[in-house]
Amino acid sequence: MEFYSKLLQKLISIQYELNSYISTTIRSLNDENSLSTSLLILGIAFTYGLIHAAGPGHGKALVALYFTSNKSSYKKAFKMGYMIAVIHALSALIFTFGIFFILKTMFRQNFNDFSQIAMQISAVMIVAVGLYLIYEAYMGRKYKDKKMKKSKKSEIAVAFSAGVVPCPGVMTVVLFCIVLNQHLLGILSAVAMSIGMGLTISIAGILSIALNKKSGNFLSDKGYILEIFGALLILTLGLFLLFASLK
Amino acid sequence: MKKLLVFLLFTISLFAHPHTFIEVHPTIKVVDGAIKTIHFKWKLDEMTSTILIMELDKNADGKIDKKESAYIRDNYFIILKDYSYYTHIKVKGKLIKFPTPKKFIATIENHKICYSFSLDEKYIAKDTIFEFGDTDFYTAMILKKEFVEISGAKAKVSGVDNDFYYGYRLEIK
Numbered sequence: 001m002e003f004y005s006k007l008l009q010k011l012i013s014i015q016y017e018l019n020s021y022i023s024t025t026i027r028s029l030n031d032e033n034s035l036s037t038s039l040l041i042l043g044i045a046f047t048y049g050l051i052h053a054a055g056p057g058h059g060k061a062l063v064a065l066y067f068t069s070n071k072s073s074y075k076k077a078f079k080m081g082y083m084i085a086v087i088h089a090l091s092a093l094i095f096t097f098g099i100f101f102i103l104k105t106m107f108r109q110n111f112n113d114f115s116q117i118a119m120q121i122s123a124v125m126i127v128a129v130g131l132y133l134i135y136e137a138y139m140g141r142k143y144k145d146k147k148m149k150k151s152k153k154s155e156i157a158v159a160f161s162a163g164v165v166p167c168p169g170v171m172t173v174v175l176f177c178i179v180l181n182q183h184l185l186g187i188l189s190a191v192a193m194s195i196g197m198g199l200t201i202s203i204a205g206i207l208s209i210a211l212n213k214k215s216g217n218f219l220s221d222k223g224y225i226l227e228i229f230g231a232l233l234i235l236t237l238g239l240f241l242l243f244a245s246l247k
Numbered sequence: 248m249k250k251l252l253v254f255l256l257f258t259i260s261l262f263a264h265p266h267t268f269i270e271v272h273p274t275i276k277v278v279d280g281a282i283k284t285i286h287f288k289w290k291l292d293e294m295t296s297t298i299l300i301m302e303l304d305k306n307a308d309g310k311i312d313k314k315e316s317a318y319i320r321d322n323y324f325i326i327l328k329d330y331s332y333y334t335h336i337k338v339k340g341k342l343i344k345f346p347t348p349k350k351f352i353a354t355i356e357n358h359k360i361c362y363s364f365s366l367d368e369k370y371i372a373k374d375t376i377f378e379f380g381d382t383d384f385y386t387a388m389i390l391k392k393e394f395v396e397i398s399g400a401k402a403k404v405s406g407v408d409n410d411f412y413y414g415y416r417l418e419i420k
Contacts, residue, residue: 009406009413012387016268016292023293027358168266176294179301 011051018048022173022189026180038185045173045189049196052169059084059162060204062126065234066133066158067208074206080159081202082195087163088170089194093187095166096174123242125161130235132157137228162201170194267386268292269333270394271379277399277419282370287334287348289362296360299323304355311353311360319353324362333388335378335409338370372400372419378407380414390415 022044029037053060063084067077133154170193177186270290276283291299303315303323311319327333331345348364355361379388395402400419407416 006406006408009408012413013389016387016389019268019292019294023297023358027293172266172294172298176297179297 011054014051015048018044018051022048023176026177026182026185029180029182029185038188041185042188042192045192046196048173049170049193050200051196052167052193053197053200060201061237062129062158062162062234063201063205064208065237066155067205068211069229069231069233070154072209074209076155077205077209078202080155080205081198081200083156083159084163084201085194085198087160088166088197089191091164092166092170092174092190092194096171096178096186096190100175100178120242121165123238125164126238127235127242128238129154129157129161130231130233130238133231133234134228137231167197170197267295269386269388271334271388271390271415272394272396273377273390273402273417274396275398275400275402275419277372277397280372280400282368282372282375282419283399285366285368285370287362287364287366290356291360291362293358296355296358299360300355300358303353303360309355311355316351316353319360319362320351324348324351324353324364330381330383333379333381333386333414335380336370337376337378339374340376375419377417378409378414379417380407380409388414390417 022041025037025041025044029041063077063080066080136154170190173193174186174190177183177189269292272288272290274284274286274288303319304311306312306315328345332348334345336343336345346366346368349367351362351364353360353362379390381388390404392402392404395404395417397419403418403420405416405418407414
């Protein structure tokens with residue numbers, strides 16, 4: 001794990017640099033340099049999201065597990081990443097603006113509690129998705145032709161549970177922009193960051209499909225066993241996260 | 248087996264990734280091989296600071312006065328005791344309890360909230376190692392060589408991986 005931890009530490013120090021660069025740049029924004037500076041900020045926000053999601057968490061495990069247990073194409077993994085990005089950007093914006101304007105000064109006091117609760121909600125959702133996928137795999141074991149339709153539904157379920165709980169990192173950027181009266185830039189930054197994160201998550205999905213392809217098709221008749229196994233792992237992951245967040 | 252591998256690879260550190268960055272600026276005075284004074288200044292990242300200032304600078308004068316500083320100490324700083332103030336002190340390789348920080352004061356510098364505090368303990372310099380990191384990984388502690396101000400000895404800064412957190416190590420030679 002030596003390499004993995006070195007990588008993580010490097011990722012953290014890059015995020016630290018990007019984070020301070022974004023804040024200084026947003027603060028220096030004025031009428032004369034607004035367009036080019038805004039574009040620069042969005043570019044950095046994208047990179048920030050890309051790297052931020054490369055750290056642990058952010059639904060990569062969920063997406064990876066889903067694709068290791070379901071036959072799928074790279075295109076689908078890519079689509080999944082972006083579905084998550086869209087859901088994530090929307091939820092981050094709704095949550096941040098909502099909480100900011102409703103609670104205003106109470107925001108920060110609740111911010112940490114909120115992150116904790118958000119984590120619990122997402123863990124419960126992952127458990128629910130796991131249960132749903134088990135049910136679906138079991139019921140669908142004899143109906144191969146219906147597979148396409150049902151697979152779409154479960155993909156949305158996975159994307160929803162991975163994306164619906166906003167990342168505090170994105171919320172912080174949005175909130176920072178709101179405080180500095182750069183509302184539009186805040187919205188665009190959340191979108192840019194979410195796209196970056198979506199790309200990283202897509203890559204996790206693509207990697208797990210690649211791994212899956214290598215393991216062959218020997219289970220093609222009894223594919224549902226594999227699906228149930230994957231769903232069980234997702235369920236375990238959800239329970240694991242739930243206990244971790246309750247501690 | 249492969250699935251187990253993927254599972255482990257992606258979940259090892261759970262939801263952990265930093266959202267707050269804190270620069271650690273230590274000032275250390277060493278006399279005759281003993282640490283005489285240790286002073287820490289934490290600089291919170293600008294984004295977190297901006298959000299905190301919104302709430303904590305109650306009279307919104309852009310400064311943190313005595314009352315506001317005491318409020319921050321009681322409500323934001325002291326609770327970090329549970330996390331050993333993200334600072335892990337090892338004496339002769341053994342982790343010791345973090346002493347109660349003294350002379351806490353919060354200020355705003357360049358849009359950043361700064362926490363300053365001192366430790367009263369007298370450590371033998373060569374036996375003592377400071378490690379900075381959040382075991383929960385929510386906060387990233389950043390230590391760079393140029394942040395350290397030291398007299399009477401030399402400081403060495405390196406990265407450290409303690410299985411459950413990544414951080415920086417400060418050794419005094």
